[in-house]
Amino acid sequence: MLQTQPINPIFHRQDVGSHDWWLDIKQAGTPLIVKVDENKSIVSFIWQDPCGKCSDIDSVYIDLYSKTPHPTQQLTGFARLEGSDVWFWETELENDWLGSYFLMPATHSQRPPKHKTRQEIRQWWIQLMGLSAQSDPLNVLPAHSNGNGVTLSAICLSEDKKAAFKYSNVETQGILKESVWKSERLNNERRIWLYRTSRNTQESLPVVLLFDGQYWANHLPIYAELDALTLSCQIPEAQYILIDSISSSHRNIELACNVDFWIAIQKELLPWVRTQYSITDKPEKTIVAGQSLGGLCAIFGAFHWPEYFATAISQSGSFWWPDVDSQPGEGELIQKISNADLTTAPLNIVMEAGCYEKDMLEVSQIMAKTLKENGHRVRYREFRGGHDWLCWRQGLIHSLLQALNS
Numbered sequence: 001m002l003q004t005q006p007i008n009p010i011f012h013r014q015d016v017g018s019h020d021w022w023l024d025i026k027q028a029g030t031p032l033i034v035k036v037d038e039n040k041s042i043v044s045f046i047w048q049d050p051c052g053k054c055s056d057i058d059s060v061y062i063d064l065y066s067k068t069p070h071p072t073q074q075l076t077g078f079a080r081l082e083g084s085d086v087w088f089w090e091t092e093l094e095n096d097w098l099g100s101y102f103l104m105p106a107t108h109s110q111r112p113p114k115h116k117t118r119q120e121i122r123q124w125w126i127q128l129m130g131l132s133a134q135s136d137p138l139n140v141l142p143a144h145s146n147g148n149g150v151t152l153s154a155i156c157l158s159e160d161k162k163a164a165f166k167y168s169n170v171e172t173q174g175i176l177k178e179s180v181w182k183s184e185r186l187n188n189e190r191r192i193w194l195y196r197t198s199r200n201t202q203e204s205l206p207v208v209l210l211f212d213g214q215y216w217a218n219h220l221p222i223y224a225e226l227d228a229l230t231l232s233c234q235i236p237e238a239q240y241i242l243i244d245s246i247s248s249s250h251r252n253i254e255l256a257c258n259v260d261f262w263i264a265i266q267k268e269l270l271p272w273v274r275t276q277y278s279i280t281d282k283p284e285k286t287i288v289a290g291q292s293l294g295g296l297c298a299i300f301g302a303f304h305w306p307e308y309f310a311t312a313i314s315q316s317g318s319f320w321w322p323d324v325d326s327q328p329g330e331g332e333l334i335q336k337i338s339n340a341d342l343t344t345a346p347l348n349i350v351m352e353a354g355c356y357e358k359d360m361l362e363v364s365q366i367m368a369k370t371l372k373e374n375g376h377r378v379r380y381r382e383f384r385g386g387h388d389w390l391c392w393r394q395g396l397i398h399s400l401l402q403a404l405n406s
Contacts, residue, residue: 006081008044009269021290029140031155035095041157046138047103049085059109060087061128063254064101064155065375066386067091068355071125072118080105082090096384096389098161100144100152104133113241120307144389145219147212159165161394173227174198178217181195181243181272185264188250192269193217196277204278206238206285206404209265209309210396211294213242213256215297229397235404241269255290255297256321257333262301266308277284284348287312287403291392295351296321296384299367300333302347311348313399315392319363322401328362334370345373348398348406350379356386 006012010032015021019352025032025046032044045062049055060078062068068076092156110122129150135143136153143151154288156162175196182189193213197203213334216222229235254261273279282284288309295317302312319331349371353364361382368380379402385391 005078005087007042007177011081011086011088011364016050016081017086019068024105026138029113029184030138034258035158035161036092038369040092041095042090043097043155043157044090045078045101045103047087047105047136048138048322049087049105050079052085053083055085056107057087057105058111058319059106059181061088061106062101062105063104064091065099065388066354067093067099072121075112077322091308093157094384095157096161096216096223097155097157098394099155099388100146100386100390101127101136101155102133102146102150102152103136103199106129106132109152127344135348141158146389149220157226157309163394172223172363173231175201176223177276181269185260185268185270186254188246190250191244193240193244194244194273194276195223195226195333196237196242196318197226197239197241200237202236202278206236206287207241207270207279208238208287208289208400208404209241209243210264211243211288211290211297212245212251214244215389216393216396217242220389222393222396224401225397228400233369235401238404239273239277241273243269251293255293257296257300257379261297262305266305270308270336283308283310284406287311287400289315289396289399289403290317291315291389291396292387293318293321296333301370302349303333303337306345306347310345311350313350313403314364314367315351315395315399316353316357316360316387317351317364317367318360319367320359326338329366331363331367333361334367337367340374347371347376349376349404352383352395352399353388354385354391355382360387 027280030046034042049057049058054132062076078089080087086397113120134151139153141154143153146152177194179192180189181192210216230237254361286309288298288301295314298312300313302309320326321331352369366380385393
């Protein structure tokens with residue numbers, strides 16, 4: 001869907017596209033925000049064509065998480081101000097919006113295929129992402145990665161939420177050790193980050209296993225928040241185990257209710273950690289946490305092995321699994337818990353989902369209800385955000401506060 005007439009007054013200046021105009025844009029930083037009322041703002045995204053007025057760029061696409069339609073349904077593109085190097089796209093967002101986006105310029109030879117299937121459009125989009133997807137060079141907030149080689153920019157309309165961006169170059173207060181876990185059972189190896197918010201290696205501490213650990217170690221590190229909460233006595237000292245996903249293909253297999261993955265954690269990973277640090281063997285003090293497919297995995301592991309993991313954090317869990325096109329509530333794990341006998345050993349479950357997640361929100365609501373009906377203790381909330389690592393980062397801290405203080 002292409003916008004033709006800009007709303008923000010800055011596009012109607014006489015010198016639009018001039019050197020001085022671009023200096024003003026770069027000084028302000030994008031996106032530009034004009035508040036409409038107490039609830040919403042007009043947000044303007046801008047891209048400068050590096051080739052100037054005469055360019056082979058045919059389109060500039062934007063993927064604003066949880067706002068723009070999926071590209072197989074509808075492409076969202078910038079418009080070009082005629083006779084200039086200025087490309088723009090404007091939308092209306094809630095004043096508490098927090099999320100990620102990327103820009104993707106395309107040349108005339110990279111136009112989308114016409115009259116093709118959704119799968120062919122998806123393949124074209126993924127291929128183009130590998131070639132030209134990029135963070136917004138005019139955005140002054142720190143960029144982050146989606147974990148698949150695409151650099152993302154952040155948009156934050158709420159001043160209260162801007163604390164989420166204080167994650168770069170922070171010296172850790174605890175003990176950080178990066179290692180390699182070589183699993184015989186899984187026949188693979190991966191990075192593991194061990195972070196201990198105590199300098200005492202002999203004290204038996206609670207354990208928190210974090211799936212997609214590469215995000216929390218590298219892309220959106222959370223060490224500073226863990227240190228601050230620990231030093232202020234809001235959470236107890238703990239041993240955090242950040243588990244790398246290796247790759248998308250490994251992630252899709254291992255986090256999808258995979259028994260071998262969980263046996264490897266029990267029989268290989270935890271015993272290996274115990275050779276280095278003293279950690280608890282109490283299931284109620286052993287927490288598993290994940291997002292999306294990892295959120296599904298966390299509930300799966302706790303439900304099947306409560307003698308090891310009696311506390312789980314699930315953020316935007318993929319409870320539709322294994323069929324993304326299934327009706328809400330038909331997911332395999334939901335059905336298994338629904339048909340199980342009433343539990344005699346209630347799990348401690350902390351769940352959340354974003355209000356802009358559409359179908360994912362509904363399956364999370366159903367899972368929370370199903371777990372409660374099976375006798376488990378469930379604390380469920382809905383945050384103002386979407387299916388987005390930036391939102392999950394803040395939510396993870398919130399969830400750890402609850403899980404570690406149970």
